[in-house]
Amino acid sequence: MKVLLLNASPHKEGCTYTALKIILDELNKEGIEGEIFYAGANVLPCKACYACSKLGRCVIENDKVNEFVEKAASADGFIFGSPVHYASASAILSSFLDRAFFSAAKSGKNVFRLKPAAAVVSARRAGTTATIDEINKYFAISEMPIISSRYWNMVHGNSPDEVLKDAEGVQIMKILAKNMAYYLKLKEAGLKLGIKEPEKETATMTNFIR
Numbered sequence: 001m002k003v004l005l006l007n008a009s010p011h012k013e014g015c016t017y018t019a020l021k022i023i024l025d026e027l028n029k030e031g032i033e034g035e036i037f038y039a040g041a042n043v044l045p046c047k048a049c050y051a052c053s054k055l056g057r058c059v060i061e062n063d064k065v066n067e068f069v070e071k072a073a074s075a076d077g078f079i080f081g082s083p084v085h086y087a088s089a090s091a092i093l094s095s096f097l098d099r100a101f102f103s104a105a106k107s108g109k110n111v112f113r114l115k116p117a118a119a120v121v122s123a124r125r126a127g128t129t130a131t132i133d134e135i136n137k138y139f140a141i142s143e144m145p146i147i148s149s150r151y152w153n154m155v156h157g158n159s160p161d162e163v164l165k166d167a168e169g170v171q172i173m174k175i176l177a178k179n180m181a182y183y184l185k186l187k188e189a190g191l192k193l194g195i196k197e198p199e200k201e202t203a204t205m206t207n208f209i210r
Contacts, residue, residue, distance in 0.1 A: 002075050003184075004034070004077075005080075007081050009092070009122075015155065016122045026181075037068055039064060040063055043065070043091075043099075047059070050106065052107050053106040058103040077115055078115060081121070083123065084126075084127040088130060088131055089121075094134075113143045116146075117138075117144045117146060119135035119139075119153055123154065123155075128152065147179050150172060153176055
């Protein structure tokens with residue numbers, strides 16, 4: 001089993017990376033493989049061109065979104081990490097997830113559905129819960145179980161060293177990893193017992209304008 005951890009910070013090895021590395025190390029202890037995937041600092045927003053429905057991938061090719069979606073196909077779970085910018089997710093994460101989830105859905109790729117996911121955020125001080133709420137919406141609309149910890153999935157600090165001094169935040173990351181591993185093991189055991197995943201239904205779409 002493998003968990004794909006997305007680092008959507010402008011800083012490749014900053015505070016967000018530090019939180020994800022704590023999770024990755026704990027996942028490894030639980031026998032779960034993992035990979036921290038760096039989104040990069042230059043991610044273009046979705047153009048709403050719908051070309052992905054014909055191409056089977058996002059039409060924008062000069063960043064890592066398509067690479068991530070390809071890796072997502074073989075991942076069993078996800079952790080999406082972002083710093084807090086103006087009490088919301090980074091522009092990198094928003095653009096990245098808009099395109100990753102939209103292109104996967106429109107091209108018919110079943111890479112996210114029913115796979116567990118968690119949002120992890122880092123902040124100097126505040127804006128964390130609003131950011132977690134924002135990220136969780138990608139999971140809820142994609143039929144993805146949301147994994148939690150003993151508190152909201154956040155760390156505090158203005159540098160990696162400060163994050164490591166956030167004793168409660170570090171514990172939260174470790175518990176999150178253990179809960180993710182637990183869920184993945186339960187899912188694997190259930191499938192082995194013949195418990196089938198619910199059948200995917202064709203979406204019913206309604207508009208409010210008559």
